[in-house]
Amino acid sequence: MKQQKSLHRRIQEGKDFGTVLPALLFLGIFVYYPVVQVVRISFTNWNLINDNYSYVGMKNWIWLFQGSGTKYLINSLKVTALYTIGELAITIIGGMLFAIIFNRITKSFSVMRALVFLPKYVAMSSAAVVFIWILNTQNGILNYFLEQLGQSRVNWLGDRNRALGSILMLTGWRTVGYGMMIYIASMRGISSSYYEAASIDGASKFVQFTRITLPLLSPTTLFLFVTTFISAMKVFQSVDVLTGGGPYRSTEVIVFMIYKYAMEDFRMDRAATIAVFFFVILLAITAATMKISSKRVNYDA
Amino acid sequence: MTHEPLSHDQAALLNQRAIAKRKVATVLQYVFAIAVTLFMIFPLYWMFITSVKSQEEVLLALPTFWPREWHFENYRNVLSRANFSKYYYNTIIMTAGILFSQVVTGVLAAYGFSKVRFKGQKILFLIVLGALMIPLQVTFIPLYIMFANWKLTDTFLGLILPEMVSPYYIFMMRQAFLTVDDSYIEAAKLDGMGRLGIITRVLVPMCKSTLITITLVTFTNGWNSYFWPKIIAKNETRRVLTVGLVHLRNTFAGLDTMNNHEIMAGAVLAVLPVIILFFVFQKYMLTGYEKTAMK
Numbered sequence: 001m002k003q004q005k006s007l008h009r010r011i012q013e014g015k016d017f018g019t020v021l022p023a024l025l026f027l028g029i030f031v032y033y034p035v036v037q038v039v040r041i042s043f044t045n046w047n048l049i050n051d052n053y054s055y056v057g058m059k060n061w062i063w064l065f066q067g068s069g070t071k072y073l074i075n076s077l078k079v080t081a082l083y084t085i086g087e088l089a090i091t092i093i094g095g096m097l098f099a100i101i102f103n104r105i106t107k108s109f110s111v112m113r114a115l116v117f118l119p120k121y122v123a124m125s126s127a128a129v130v131f132i133w134i135l136n137t138q139n140g141i142l143n144y145f146l147e148q149l150g151q152s153r154v155n156w157l158g159d160r161n162r163a164l165g166s167i168l169m170l171t172g173w174r175t176v177g178y179g180m181m182i183y184i185a186s187m188r189g190i191s192s193s194y195y196e197a198a199s200i201d202g203a204s205k206f207v208q209f210t211r212i213t214l215p216l217l218s219p220t221t222l223f224l225f226v227t228t229f230i231s232a233m234k235v236f237q238s239v240d241v242l243t244g245g246g247p248y249r250s251t252e253v254i255v256f257m258i259y260k261y262a263m264e265d266f267r268m269d270r271a272a273t274i275a276v277f278f279f280v281i282l283l284a285i286t287a288a289t290m291k292i293s294s295k296r297v298n299y300d301a
Numbered sequence: 302m303t304h305e306p307l308s309h310d311q312a313a314l315l316n317q318r319a320i321a322k323r324k325v326a327t328v329l330q331y332v333f334a335i336a337v338t339l340f341m342i343f344p345l346y347w348m349f350i351t352s353v354k355s356q357e358e359v360l361l362a363l364p365t366f367w368p369r370e371w372h373f374e375n376y377r378n379v380l381s382r383a384n385f386s387k388y389y390y391n392t393i394i395m396t397a398g399i400l401f402s403q404v405v406t407g408v409l410a411a412y413g414f415s416k417v418r419f420k421g422q423k424i425l426f427l428i429v430l431g432a433l434m435i436p437l438q439v440t441f442i443p444l445y446i447m448f449a450n451w452k453l454t455d456t457f458l459g460l461i462l463p464e465m466v467s468p469y470y471i472f473m474m475r476q477a478f479l480t481v482d483d484s485y486i487e488a489a490k491l492d493g494m495g496r497l498g499i500i501t502r503v504l505v506p507m508c509k510s511t512l513i514t515i516t517l518v519t520f521t522n523g524w525n526s527y528f529w530p531k532i533i534a535k536n537e538t539r540r541v542l543t544v545g546l547v548h549l550r551n552t553f554a555g556l557d558t559m560n561n562h563e564i565m566a567g568a569v570l571a572v573l574p575v576i577i578l579f580f581v582f583q584k585y586m587l588t589g590y591e592k593t594a595m596k
Binding site (some may be wrong): 013015016017018019020022023024026027030031032033034035037038041046048098101102104108109112113114115116117118119121122123124125126127128129130131132133134136139141144173176177181234236237240241255258259262263268271272275276278279282283286 | 330331333334335337338341342344345347348351359360364405406407409410412413414417418419420425428429432434435436438439440441442443444445446447462463465466468471496521524525527528531532542543544546547550561564565567568569571572575576579580583586587
């Protein structure tokens with residue numbers, strides 16, 4: 001009797017396990033196994049042109065850190081860092097400003113909020129194609145406006161000092177509404193008693209904002225910081241469509257560099273090496289932010 | 302420091318001033334908000350307006366902000382000449398496949414990680430969450446080689462397979478299922494319901510709003526996906542809208558800006574389903590990201 005029961009329970013437990021099995025199998029085959037593979041490929045001379053490959057030890061790693069690849073890596077890291085700082089500033093500072101402007105509970109404001117948030121849902125490729133048209137040097141509407149203001153035309157995407165900024169215009173357009181929505185949601189979570197107490201004490205609106213709102217929004221800011229940081233590091237699409245990494249590699253972010261080596265030069269070995277290095281950076285950033293989040297943030301709201 | 306008591310008149314004056322000040326602030330806020338909204342919506346407006354202009358009108362030195370004539374045949378041209386109907390078909394099949402499989406595997410796994418107990422559950426859940434930290438941008442090289450060996454390039458299966466399971470979906474649905482009290486499940490068991498009955502007739506209806514929200518996010522991510530489709534489906538046969546639109550622009554690029562009205566028509570076609578969905582399900586779409594943030 002007892003044995004039967006335990007058998008029954010074992011079957012039940014097996015069926016329970018069965019509900020998570022499909023997901024685990026897929027993640028195993030299509031996420032975890034490729035990680036092992038990408039590390040392995042970084043120690044080979046694999047390219048898609050030859051059928052065979054052999055292990056070459058640290059050759060690719062030396063190429064990346066002490067060889068002809070180093071200057072491209074440094075360039076990519078610089079571009080990615082600049083881009084990431086830009087997207088962080090737009091999402092957090094811009095999102096906060098937008099939240100202040102749009103945080104009003106009326107019907108018309110909720111319509112406007114929806115419109116400001118909408119670009120987030122517009123496919124990046126469509127948005128990029130539209131921005132290419134808007135930024136066009138000859139017929140673009142932006143240069144038309146500039147000329148009306150007495151400025152000269154600007155080569156937005158073809159100038160190596162401007163291209164990254166132009167990409168950020170597109171990214172900013174898509175993400176600023178997202179930052180706004182997140183901030184508004186948590187601003188509404190702040191108890192009004194804080195503000196009432198502060199205004200009885202005679203604190204101005206500005207002081208109330210810096211002393212109450214900002215500190216109590218710090219978990220939200222951290223959330224935005226971490227998620228935006230990680231997603232900005234992975235930027236690819238806007239670069240691919242707007243500039244293709246150019247001009248003169250001035251917008252060649254790290255994922256675009258990986259992509260180019262793999263899918264244009266078919267150098268799987270070199271691409272894999274950069275990818276592994278990129279993965280290590282991502283993990284380090286995630287670990288670091290997790291550590292910070294457990295300390296320096298105010299969770300009192 | 303003590304304050305002198307205010308006379309009645311003084312107090313009334315101060316009050317009036319405060320009200321006037323508030324009114325000015327409100328008007329300013331409206332003006333500001335409307336200006337910012339117009340600015341933000343302009344690229345979409347410009348996309349649409351350009352898409353219905355004639356080629357001559359697009360190239361005018363003085364741009365027109367309202368089309369002189371409406372040329373809806375631009376849409377027909379894009380759909381026929383540039384194979385856009387094919388891209389549409391491919392995108393629909395790919396998105397449907399991703400959606401179906403993420404919902405099924407996601408809901409099942411969310412149940413398995415919230416409402417039952419089995420050995421090794423905690424570690425397995427950590428493995429699921431760990432997958433969130435491994436982006437496709439790192440793993441696409443071996444995946445591409447794998448899929449090429451399996452002859453899955455330029456196939457629907459190739460497009461769908463890597464996106465069939467979403468750790469994000471599992472995580473969000475698990476959070477929702479955890480809020481359902483176990484007594485409902487006990488009651489359902491007493492009624493003789495099995496696992497599937499409990500999931501489809503108790504848990505899913507009770508977590509409907511989360512399910513809709515997360516599924517909409519899955520839909521838009523699938524519909525808008527670009528990186529993997531670009532890698533795995535390079536040929537015309539299985540090209541999706543996002544990649545096809547860029548391809549369209551690049552193949553027209555020899556003519557520089559000559560075909561911008563048609564490219565914009567393509568862009569409108571590519572985003573239209575998502576925009577319609579956004580307005581229909583606004584309530585869910587607006588909260589979707591907030592829910593993620595509040596966890």
